[in-house]
Amino acid sequence: MTGPADVAGGRPPDVTGNRPPDVTVIVAVYNTMPYLTECLNSLMAQSIGLDRLEVIAVDDGSTDGSGPELDRFAATYPDTVTVLHQANSGGPAAPSNRGLERATGRFVFFVGSDDRLGDEALERLVAYADEHGSDIVVGRAVGVNGRYVHQKLYERNAPDISLYDSPLPFTLANTKLFRRSLVEEHGLRFPEDLPVGSDQPFTIEACVRARRISVLADYVCYYAVKRGDASNITYRADHLSRLRCTARIMAHAAGLVEPGPQRDALLSRHFTWELSKLLLADFPDLPAVTRKSLCDGIAELLDAYYTDALRDGTGVRRRVRFGLARQGAVEALSRAVAEETRQGAPPFLLEGDRAFALYPGFRDPAVGLDDRYYEVLGETVAGRLATGTTFESADWDQHGEDLGVTVRLRLAVTGDTSSVTVALAQGAMPQSADRPGARRLPPTQPRPRSPGDVTATEAAADGTGTRVLARLPVPAAKSKKGVRVYLDVAGRTYEIPVRTEGRPMPLARRWGEAEPHRVAAWPNTKGRLVITTGPLRERGGWGTRLWRVLGSLGSERKRSG
Numbered sequence: 147m148t149g150p151a152d153v154a155g156g157r158p159p160d161v162t163g164n165r166p167p168d169v170t171v172i173v174a175v176y177n178t179m180p181y182l183t184e185c186l187n188s189l190m191a192q193s194i195g196l197d198r199l200e201v202i203a204v205d206d207g208s209t210d211g212s213g214p215e216l217d218r219f220a221a222t223y224p225d226t227v228t229v230l231h232q233a234n235s236g237g238p239a240a241p242s243n244r245g246l247e248r249a250t251g252r253f254v255f256f257v258g259s260d261d262r263l264g265d266e267a268l269e270r271l272v273a274y275a276d277e278h279g280s281d282i283v284v285g286r287a288v289g290v291n292g293r294y295v296h297q298k299l300y301e302r303n304a305p306d307i308s309l310y311d312s313p314l315p316f317t318l319a320n321t322k323l324f325r326r327s328l329v330e331e332h333g334l335r336f337p338e339d340l341p342v343g344s345d346q347p348f349t350i351e352a353c354v355r356a357r358r359i360s361v362l363a364d365y366v367c368y369y370a371v372k373r374g375d376a377s378n379i380t381y382r383a384d385h386l387s388r389l390r391c392t393a394r395i396m397a398h399a400a401g402l403v404e405p406g407p408q409r410d411a412l413l414s415r416h417f418t419w420e421l422s423k424l425l426l427a428d429f430p431d432l433p434a435v436t437r438k439s440l441c442d443g444i445a446e447l448l449d450a451y452y453t454d455a456l457r458d459g460t461g462v463r464r465r466v467r468f469g470l471a472r473q474g475a476v477e478a479l480s481r482a483v484a485e486e487t488r489q490g491a492p493p494f495l496l497e498g499d500r501a502f503a504l505y506p507g508f509r510d511p512a513v514g515l516d517d518r519y520y521e522v523l524g525e526t527v528a529g530r531l532a533t534g535t536t537f538e539s540a541d542w543d544q545h546g547e548d549l550g551v552t553v554r555l556r557l558a559v560t561g562d563t564s565s566v567t568v569a570l571a572q573g574a575m576p577q578s579a580d581r582p583g584a585r586r587l588p589p590t591q592p593r594p595r596s597p598g599d600v601t602a603t604e605a606a607a608d609g610t611g612t613r614v615l616a617r618l619p620v621p622a623a624k625s626k627k628g629v630r631v632y633l634d635v636a637g638r639t640y641e642i643p644v645r646t647e648g649r650p651m652p653l654a655r656r657w658g659e660a661e662p663h664r665v666a667a668w669p670n671t672k673g674r675l676v677i678t679t680g681p682l683r684e685r686g687g688w689g690t691r692l693w694r695v696l697g698s699l700g701s702e703r704k705r706s707g
Contacts, residue, residue: 167200168272169323170251173259174241175203176234177210181260181371186219188262190226194269201227202248203259204241207234212259239336239344242320246335249326256320256345260371267367271323274362278305281356283323284314285367293372300363307361309353310408315415320345321368324352331355337398342383342391343420347398350412354402385424385436389443392420396451410456417456418464421447425467427487430480437480441471448472458523463491466505469519478507491530493611494522496561499637501527504560522636532583534558534611535631535642537675540667542652549620549657549665550598551677553629555644558611563603565634568616569594570627570677575643580672584642593632593639620665620679622658629675643674656682 171189175182189201201223205213216229230244242256253272257263267285275283289295298313307314320336328334332355336344353359383391396416403409424440432440448468457465463486470479482505485492492504501522507513508520538554553568571594579585587593598618606613618629631642646669654666662682670676 167251168194168198169253169255169268170200170202170245170249170326171255171257171268172242172245172249173201173203173257174206174238174245175208175212175216175259176206176238176241177208177212178259178373179210179212179215181373182212182215185257185259185262186215186227188265189257190219190223191265192263192268193266194272196223196226198272199226199268200249200251202245203227203229204244205229205231206238206241207232235338237338237341237344239338239340242336242345243338246329252326253323254326254329255323257368258321258370260373261321262369262371264366264369266365268323270362270365271367274360275323275325278358278360280305280323280358280360281325281328282352282359283362284317284359285323285362286365287317287319287321287368287370288366289372290369291372291374293370295370299361302361303363304361305358307359309350309359310411314353314359315412316419318346318349318415319370320349321370322349328352328356337394340391340394342388343395346395350395350399351402385432385440386443388420389424389440392416393443393447395420396447400451405453407455409451410453410459413451414456414459416447417452417460417468422464422467425464425471425479425483427483430484434476437476438474441474441476441479444468444471445474457518461525462503462520462522465519466503466507466515469515470507470513473507473513473515475507475513475515478510478513481506489610490533491558493534493558493560493609494527494530494635496559496563496565496635498562499634501559501636524636524638526582526586527635528579528584528586528640528642529582530558531633531635531640531642532645535584535644537644537646537649538613539649540629540652540675542655542665543617544657547622547658547660549622549663550617551620551629551652551665551667552615552617553644553675555614555616555631556606556611557614557631557633559633559635560605560609560612563612563614563633565632565639566600566603566612566614567593567597567632568600568614568618569597569630569632570618570620570625571630571641572625572627575628575641579641579643583645583672584640587632587639587641589638594630597632618677620677622661622663622679622681624680626676626678628670629677643672645669645673646675647673 192199203216205216213231220227220229271283271285286300287295296316299317334348334352336348396413399412403412421444467479495502495504502520505520507515536556540551540553543550543552598616600614600616602615604613629644633640651667656662656664663679664682665679667677
């Protein structure tokens with residue numbers, strides 16, 4: 147903070163016997179027009195009422211008209227809005243601290259100057275805190291304009307949660323209601339030399355110190371806005387700056403929580419989120435010196451905090467990238483990221499009950515990374531198996547009255563594929579399987595009783611998986627069944643629907659003389675291969691005549707093709 151404050155508006159000190167406000171809202175402002183106007187309007191419209199509200203807005207040297215806009219609101223609402231102007235400090239920490247120095251409310255709430263509140267947010271949050279004696283209340287937040295906000299914490303209202311056994315570590319922004327006596331008792335302030343993530347040390351320590359933390363999930367309290375120009379400070383910071391800030395945050399957290407499961411639960415957020423984001427698709431394109439520095443810095447954090455429990459609880463994709471960074475295998479890491487970005491996840495190597503993701507560096511002596519980093523450790527791999535299962539073709543295969551369908555597929559697995567079966571399965575898959583397109587079968591659910599005959603499996607020539615040829619008997623009865631693959635990975639069975647990917651289907655046909663049936667192969671609304679059969683009950687009637695016409699059309703098409 148530099149120089150004396152230029153104060154516009156303001157509430158008199160609480161020496162006159164006036165009741166202090168219930169909540170002080172602190173707004174750190176730097177060049178956020180026109181979003182700032184909507185933010186301030188949302189504060190003035192709060193149902194809690196202006197007499198219970200104090201707004202302290204700190205202009206951190208704005209140059210876009212934000213300062214005059216703040217002064218306009220202070221002039222309009224002189225008993226509610228206080229504006230402080232200061233030279234630019236380079237981040238939101240200093241203006242947030244300055245707001246805390248002037249706050250008089252029982253609670254404080256921080257709002258980004260490009261974000262906004264729901265109309266009843268503050269009233270509901272304060273009431274919930276008073277009802278449950280909460281030191282911190284986390285109100286439901288949603289993203290606007292494509293801004294990501296983790297939602298797991300907001301599944302239900304929760305009067306009392308823990309930092310260590312809830313999704314709270316993934317919601318560490320300071321946009322929460324804090325009891326001001328907690329903040330002052332422990333001297334909580336924002337580190338002013340941390341350009342990115344300065345709210346995390348404050349929020350982490352407040353959560354560690356709090357006697358009770360509550361979640362209000364049944365009302366959208368906070369709308370987090372991504373600006374159209376993506377100029378939010380988090381989006382502007384470079385890789386090395388973000389690494390340095392993350393290291394500071396992790397060190398602060400480690401100083402508050404002893405080594406063990408609770409520290410692991412807290413720091414898992416930083417491995418899953420901040421550090422993982424440094425190793426995304428843009429990593430291979432960074433300058434070599436930057437990639438080397440990132441790997442060195444990440445390795446230091448892995449050595450300090452990445453316990454065996456954290457390693458085994460990390461998905462194989464992130465785990466391999468961390469392992470390669472730890473080994474200093476910069477080129478192997480770059481290749482792993484680039485290949486997965488370009489062609490998707492690599493195949494799995496199956497070895498009995500174990501499975502390994504074949505990322506670069508696997509069993510490479512020059513890399514020296516333990517197999518454990520590449521192993522699939524009880525995690526759900528349904529999505530990979532679904533995207534890696536490719537349909538190639540299907541044909542009818544009839545021997546006398548016996549009709550079957552022969553399908554050719556490619557699976558994203560290599561090695562021990564003895565468990566592969568292909569079957570016609572009755573009924574829809576559960577909705578939980580829709581997103582990945584496959585599912586891990588419950589241990590109590592067996593494979594289908596009448597699987598097809600897998601007549602051949604061979605490694606694909608390009609090493610991307612295994613090709614499978616299977617013949618599935620078609621029932622001589624009315625039925626609608628999906629073609630599905632069953633495969634054991636890491637000791638669990640997965641059910642994988644076969645997507646047609648727009649490839650041609652065999653023509654519908656009639657078979658059987660004594661009991662004629664028709665059969666068709668087609669993609670359902672999800673693009674999955676379905677085989678339908680049904681009897682033609684009126685011999686010599688319209689059903690048989692229709693199939694004769696279809697058969698003749700098929701013959702004409704073959705001759706003309």
